[in-house]
Amino acid sequence: MSSKNVSPSTKKSTLLTCELSEEDSNKAKDIMAQRMGRLKKELEQLRESPPVGVSCWPDGDDLTSFTAVIIGDDTTVYAGGMFKLEVKIPDRYPFLPPKVRFLTKVYHPNIDTLGRICLDILKVTPGGSWRPIYNLATVLTSVRLLLEYPNPNDPLMNDIAADYQLRKPTFDATAREWTAKYAKDKDVIPAQPETSAKKRTLEAGDDSDEEESEPAKKKERKGGTNSDSEEDSD
Numbered sequence: 001m002s003s004k005n006v007s008p009s010t011k012k013s014t015l016l017t018c019e020l021s022e023e024d025s026n027k028a029k030d031i032m033a034q035r036m037g038r039l040k041k042e043l044e045q046l047r048e049s050p051p052v053g054v055s056c057w058p059d060g061d062d063l064t065s066f067t068a069v070i071i072g073d074d075t076t077v078y079a080g081g082m083f084k085l086e087v088k089i090p091d092r093y094p095f096l097p098p099k100v101r102f103l104t105k106v107y108h109p110n111i112d113t114l115g116r117i118c119l120d121i122l123k124v125t126p127g128g129s130w131r132p133i134y135n136l137a138t139v140l141t142s143v144r145l146l147l148e149y150p151n152p153n154d155p156l157m158n159d160i161a162a163d164y165q166l167r168k169p170t171f172d173a174t175a176r177e178w179t180a181k182y183a184k185d186k187d188v189i190p191a192q193p194e195t196s197a198k199k200r201t202l203e204a205g206d207d208s209d210e211e212e213s214e215p216a217k218k219k220e221r222k223g224g225t226n227s228d229s230e231e232d233s234d
Contacts, residue, residue, distance in 0.1 A: 035093060039063040042135050051141045056087065064089040066136070068100075070144045072183070077175035078106070078147050081183030085143070086115075087136065097122050097130040098139060107171075107178040109152045109161035118156045119146055 040063065046056045056068040066087035072078030083106055088099040100122060102115035110118040120129040121142045155161035163171035 035089075036063060038094065039089065042137070045135075046137060051137050051144070053144050054137070054140045056136060056140060068140055070140065070147065072179060073144070073148050076148050077172045078179050078183070081106075081179040082185060083147075083183050085140075087139075094132040094134070096124060097128070097134070098136065100139060100143065105178060105182040106147075107160060107175040108147065109150050109155040109157050109164050110146055112156040116156065117143060117146070118151075118154055119143065 043056075043058060043063065046054075050056070053071040053073065054068065056066055059065040059067060066089070068085040068087055070083045070085065072081035072083065074080070082104075084103040086101050086103055090096045090099065100117060102111055102117065104115075105113075106115075119142060121134060121139060122128065122130065124130050150161075150164055152161040152164045160171070163174070
């Protein structure tokens with residue numbers, strides 16, 4: 001169709017569509033920037049003050065994919081175990097919860113053979129309890145608590161739930177066996193970068209050493225002069 005035959009209303013509609021597309025694109029960019037900003041703050045929080053028994057770090061520079069390690073509480077059948085998890089951040093985070101699953105095998109009624117976890121905080125309402133105010137630290141703390149306090153009334157693994165409820169000694173023995181077999185790999189926790197607080201402490205220590213070294217040198221020089229003069233007088 002020739003451009004001469006295009007009606008003014010069609011031109012106006014086309015222009016409006018282009019403007020809306022550009023506006024939507026800008027909104028999407030703003031949402032992405034806010035999401036990345038939040039994830040950077042969460043990562044800083046995890047580095048500065050991680051929850052007890054929890055480590056988490058991004059997979060390279062990708063802030064939508066994390067690896068986490070949860071250390072089993074000493075009072076549980078998972079004591080000493082280091083359980084590796086995969087954490088994926090959805091596009092609509094924090095309005096949708098992160099997707100978390102165990103990579104380490106664990107004998108637990110609420111964790112299936114693929115590592116999927118049955119936990120309210122990992123599901124949105126009405127079936128779950130996820131809220132945008134929660135964060136990665138909240139989620140990983142909740143998962144660690146689930147290890148300590150299984151919920152056999154809402155299991156993913158019915159046979160393991162039956163062991164937990166009806167044959168507790170059998171459950172405990174199997175859970176300890178799996179922990180010893182699959183969750184004792186000390187190499188799952190890589191070296192983490194030093195926190196800002198630790199760096200400031202180290203820098204302050206270096207400065208204080210420099211400040212103390214100068215008076216010590218002066219005192220040493222003074223002491224040496226006095227001893228020399230005493231030898232001369234003799």
